[in-house]
Amino acid sequence: MGTVDLYRTVRLIRRFEERAISFVRSGEIVGGIHPYVGQEAIAAGVCAALRPDDVITSTHRGHGHVLAKGANPARMLAELMGRESGLNKGRGGSMHAADFGLGILGANAIVGAAGSIATGAAWAYQRQGKDIVAVSFFGDGAMNEGMLLEAFNLAALWRVPVVFVCENNGYATTMPVESAVAGSITGRARAFGMPAFTIDGQDPEKVLAATTAAVGRARSGRGPTFLECTTYRFDAHHTFEHRARLNYRSTEELSTGRSRDPVEIQGARLAAEQRAAVDAEIEALLDAAAGIAMGSAHPDPAAALEFLYASAEVMR
Amino acid sequence: MPKLSYLKALNRALGDELASDESVFVLGEDVRVAASNLTAGLFDRFGPERVLDTPLSEQAFTNFATGAALAGLRPVIEFQIPSLLFLVFEQIANQAHKFSLMTGGQCQVPVTYVVPGSGSRTGWAGQHSDHPYSLFAHVGVKTVVPSCPADAYGLLLSAIRDNDPVVVFAPAGALGIRDDVEYADLKAVPLGVGQVVREGSDVTVVALGHLVQEALAVADELPGQVEVFDPRTVYPLDVDGLAASVAKTRRLVVIDDSNRTSGFAAEVLAVAAERFDLVVPPRRVTRPDGAVLPFALALDRAVQPGRDHLVAAIHAVLKGDQ
Ligand SMILES: Cc1ncc(C[n+]2csc(CCOP(=O)(O)OP(=O)(O)O)c2C)c(N)n1
Numbered sequence A: 001m002g003t004v005d006l007y008r009t010v011r012l013i014r015r016f017e018e019r020a021i022s023f024v025r026s027g028e029i030v031g032g033i034h035p036y037v038g039q040e041a042i043a044a045g046v047c048a049a050l051r052p053d054d055v056i057t058s059t060h061r062g063h064g065h066v067l068a069k070g071a072n073p074a075r076m077l078a079e080l081m082g083r084e085s086g087l088n089k090g091r092g093g094s095m096h097a098a099d100f101g102l103g104i105l106g107a108n109a110i111v112g113a114a115g116s117i118a119t120g121a122a123w124a125y126q127r128q129g130k131d132i133v134a135v136s137f138f139g140d141g142a143m144n145e146g147m148l149l150e151a152f153n154l155a156a157l158w159r160v161p162v163v164f165v166c167e168n169n170g171y172a173t174t175m176p177v178e179s180a181v182a183g184s185i186t187g188r189a190r191a192f193g194m195p196a197f198t199i200d201g202q203d204p205e206k207v208l209a210a211t212t213a214a215v216g217r218a219r220s221g222r223g224p225t226f227l228e229c230t231t232y233r234f235d236a237h238h239t240f241e242h243r244a245r246l247n248y249r250s251t252e253e254l255s256t257g258r259s260r261d262p263v264e265i266q267g268a269r270l271a272a273e274q275r276a277a278v279d280a281e282i283e284a285l286l287d288a289a290a291g292i293a294m295g296s297a298h299p300d301p302a303a304a305l306e307f308l309y310a311s312a313e314v315m316r
Numbered sequence B: 001m002p003k004l005s006y007l008k009a010l011n012r013a014l015g016d017e018l019a020s021d022e023s024v025f026v027l028g029e030d031v032r033v034a035a036s037n038l039t040a041g042l043f044d045r046f047g048p049e050r051v052l053d054t055p056l057s058e059q060a061f062t063n064f065a066t067g068a069a070l071a072g073l074r075p076v077i078e079f080q081i082p083s084l085l086f087l088v089f090e091q092i093a094n095q096a097h098k099f100s101l102m103t104g105g106q107c108q109v110p111v112t113y114v115v116p117g118s119g120s121r122t123g124w125a126g127q128h129s130d131h132p133y134s135l136f137a138h139v140g141v142k143t144v145v146p147s148c149p150a151d152a153y154g155l156l157l158s159a160i161r162d163n164d165p166v167v168v169f170a171p172a173g174a175l176g177i178r179d180d181v182e183y184a185d186l187k188a189v190p191l192g193v194g195q196v197v198r199e200g201s202d203v204t205v206v207a208l209g210h211l212v213q214e215a216l217a218v219a220d221e222l223p224g225q226v227e228v229f230d231p232r233t234v235y236p237l238d239v240d241g242l243a244a245s246v247a248k249t250r251r252l253v254v255i256d257d258s259n260r261t262s263g264f265a266a267e268v269l270a271v272a273a274e275r276f277d278l279v280v281p282p283r284r285v286t287r288p289d290g291a292v293l294p295f296a297l298a299l300d301r302a303v304q305p306g307r308d309h310l311v312a313a314i315h316a317v318l319k320g321d322q
Helices: A003-026 A042-046 A061-069 A074-081 A114-127 A140-144 A146-157 A183-189 A205-219 A253-260 A263-266 A272-293 B008-021 B042-046 B058-070 B087-100 B134-139 B149-159 B211-221 B240-251 B264-275 B295-302 B307-319
Strands: A055-058 A104-106 A134-139 A163-170 A195-199 A225-230 B003-005 B024-028 B051-053 B074-078 B114-119 B142-144 B166-171 B178-180 B195-197 B203-207 B224-229 B233-235 B253-257 B283-287
Touching: A003 A042, A003 A061, A003 A074, A003 A205, A003 A263, A003 A272, A003 B074, A042 A061, A042 A134, A042 A163, A042 A263, A055 A061, A055 A114, A061 A074, A061 A104, A074 A272, A104 A114, A114 A134, A114 A146, A114 A163, A114 B051, A114 B058, A134 A140, A140 A146, A140 A163, A140 A183, A146 A163, A146 A183, A146 B058, A163 A183, A163 A205, A183 A195, A195 A205, A195 B233, A205 A263, B003 B008, B003 B149, B003 B224, B008 B042, B008 B074, B008 B166, B008 B233, B024 B058, B024 B203, B042 B051, B058 B074, B058 B087, B058 B211, B074 B283, B087 B134, B087 B283, B114 B149, B114 B233, B134 B142, B134 B166, B134 B233, B134 B264, B142 B149, B149 B166, B149 B178, B195 B211, B195 B240, B203 B211, B203 B240, B211 B253, B211 B307, B224 B240, B240 B264, B253 B264, B264 B283, B283 B295, B283 B307
Parallel strands: A055 A104, A055 A134, A134 A163, A163 A225, A195 A225, B024 B051, B024 B074, B074 B114, B114 B166, B142 B166, B203 B224, B203 B253, B253 B283
Antiparallel strands: B003 B178, B142 B233, B195 B224
């Protein structure tokens, strides 16, 4: 994937998030979101290394992953607004966005839960003779969830074609990673016998290169790889944060963190007019997406428990 | 006619499904050597990809099964101890069960969870003697408690073929039951359909799993009076089948080997209050509120609902006592 495509993805995610935040403020999106602003290079670089039939699992902060894997922005926005035309027909919202047709096995709101789901899916595809790779995204906070560490063991033990992508943005809500993780993040992964690398999560091309190697390794049967991508969350943990007035990051830290902006890092690799053209393309795309999302129907309350069971005939 | 034990029936159902459907596989702790006997002989027949020995990682392998199900397989997980379901309640109630609705119907999670040895195992004490089916019914996970070998076979078959998560509780007290069964007659038993296992005219006793035996023994002492209804599936509950029985007897007693508050018996009584026309208030025989099974045998027995309690409750409703 080329320079322009990576830029298009980071820019799409950034502008999608900025618009989504304003829709939270205006009340179009109820329940708030966890903005991905600042971390776009990871989703863009990782997903650029994947084939369309590869699968991902995502997190509570999942918009970037879902968009980078190819989700339709209009349907994604409609999902955040709880509309029938949303990816999940308005049944999932921000933290559960999924598109199985694109290999998006869903954002997951339980920290650390999806690593084992991705491992099981990758193992199952391999058993069915398919060379599909699974990627599981999670944050630094998830590194302290036992269930995720159990999944590392299973994946490494059984050489499952899965890539674990830890987005170390320095905080789990307000808990600094230094106060939470004994030892090191990559050291933990290495202890399970898998290769683990720390990479610059602000540069989409570095993320793409590292993921391409990891995916190649997985596809050729050599098992899981762990990528710790160092990054910074430019915005709040959640759009409710300003109301809670949480104070855990200094102005100085914020400005240092924000100085390495993935959109700028990738944008600088484009000629000015090329960049302007992509920006305009994305604005038009998102204008259209917002129009579609806001114009689409709300689900019928009578169907509130539709889809609860796959085999509905059993339930009376 | 050959004798078939309950445990052997479960084993047979699992073997039959592994043989007939490539996408079925079983995973769990010590399933290769079949420590519980549920998977006896299956490793040799189907090999390591279909009978997968897992490390002690309940949370990860329960979600692993969800992932495998999302990728098109039909996993069956064996849990060695009923209380391990407390460890993986998140993975079943909050993950597997919720995927279909939360994704707007984009996927299904056909995982079966089997506990061969739920409830008191006599002398295994507090952390090994729970019988937590009510919890799963409460969150809406399909929940099955077979009472006899033919049902153990038929309900496990249906659970594996079902496209949703299903928990199958095989009570420790039922594993050894042996019945005369013609193997050729074994067939799938649909989920959500109960059965009158003994006809009677004066009182309907609802019993699950091993307690069906207790209810039948009591019915023997009161010939013709006690109708024993085995719902077989705790959730979904066969309300119509139960209603038909109660319409005849107009009296109801439930025996339920789980805790009293918010338990299965409480649910049946609530259904009765809403829908049935009873001549006397119904009764429930359960473990006490919040019970933890004590170790000493007499204490273990004292906490479980038993025959004496059931007899007392039946006499009370027959006399019309409050
Ligand atoms: C198991 C679990 N514990 C707690 C929470 C509440 N929670 C939601 S996000 C979050 C912080 C997660 O931090 P991290 O994994 O670093 O991801 P980040 O938010 O930084 O992207 C917490 C504690 C949760 N959703 N799941």
